[in-house]
Amino acid sequence: MPHSNILHLIYRNTLSISIDMIALSNRRLMPAALVVTRAEWLISITDPETDVPTPDGFSTRRHQVFRFHDITKPVDTPGVVLPDRVVARDIVRVLSGIPSDEPVLIHCHAGISRSPAVALAAAYMRSPDQLQETAGALGDVAPWVAPNPTLVDALGEVLGTSIISEALKLMGLPRMRGCAAAVSIIPPTVHRITVSRDAT
Secondary structure: OOOOOOEEEEEOOOEEEOOOOEEEEEOOOHHHHHHHHOOOEEEEEEOOOOOOOOOOOOOHHHEEEEEOOOOOOOOOOOOOOOOOHHHHHHHHHHHHOOOOOOOEEEEEOOOOOHHHHHHHHHHHHHOHHHHHHHHHHHHHHOOOOOOOHHHHHHHHHHHOOOHHHHHHHHHOOOOOOOOOOOEEEEOOEEEEOOOOOOOO
């Protein structure tokens, strides 16, 4: 199946943005996002103290959970997990095992920081030559997204590239909070779409 270099991001109640067979969502919308995107793999990112059960009817083998905090610097608080190279290595191992023609949904709590960072790495692994264009489109269409820079750098180190960190710089700072639009992007084209709250 040919790649289409699309970013698909679902946020809040109505937002669906289309990266190359990759979808993003927040946790609350994740069940509906699975239906809308027809994802065959699910990557859940959560805090270490929070569990994310596999949705009913979804394969437990195709659901991977990563537990770390959305922080950018080490802290001296017991139990706080920094998204470091160890975390990044585990994420890259899972991403490497997902066929590039099978859709994957990546979600974290808010769909703003940790999951977009992982999606940039996934986009690089699938279409490295198009990552900067994809990141630019993501920044334009989803201006509230702020990929965790520590996680981005760690993923780049594991993958042996600085391109992901450079792409993050292209996105710049988030320009808004929240969003009520639904859009689909095939860089450089942007389309508005509608995602039903009742997709499940």
